[in-house]
Amino acid sequence: MKKGIEHMSDVKQKVLSILDNYKVGTLATIQNNKPYSRFMMFSHDDLVTLHSNKQKRAQG
Template sequence: MSQQEIKSEIERILDHNKVGTMATVQNGKPHSRYMTFFRDGLTLYTATDKDTHKVDELNQNPFTHILLGYEGEGVGDEFVEFEGRVQQSDSEEIKKKVWNPHLENWFSGPNDPNLLILEIIPEQISLMNKKDLKRRLLEL
């Protein structure tokens, strides 16, 4: 499988699977939660409240591991392992870019002072379980 094919498959999975797990480190141990992700190229974005455990954890260690795509059909399901460095953004431009009506459950709008966007810059992305159970690493 070529690098372009791997990248296309990863982008397809990211486009069709918005909810995944995001892991951080809490007291030296992994801590995971479900998050909703949006992408621009291979950069992921997710919205959170400024006053959350994940923000505290990311202040201590800005790295994360994200899983997106597994559909529960069994061995061979495709998914993406995404490792990256998180940057916290209060940028009005990024807030407007990420904003969608689903976020109204938690925030009053893109100008809500508690809204924080987590921008996840990829350091390693792998396509997993493409029927032959091999890891396919995308060269970044």
């Protein structure tokens, strides 16, 4: 069981490293039967909560 816990710790550190080094990402959805993508800024509270910030009305 200890090996699984160590693995989860390694995974958590890798995810935190990615979130700390890459603050901008994209979110893609479908809107009016067409692809719709926007850039978003991400921040986190030690993986407890992942926050995404975007403009309320972004120009597309």
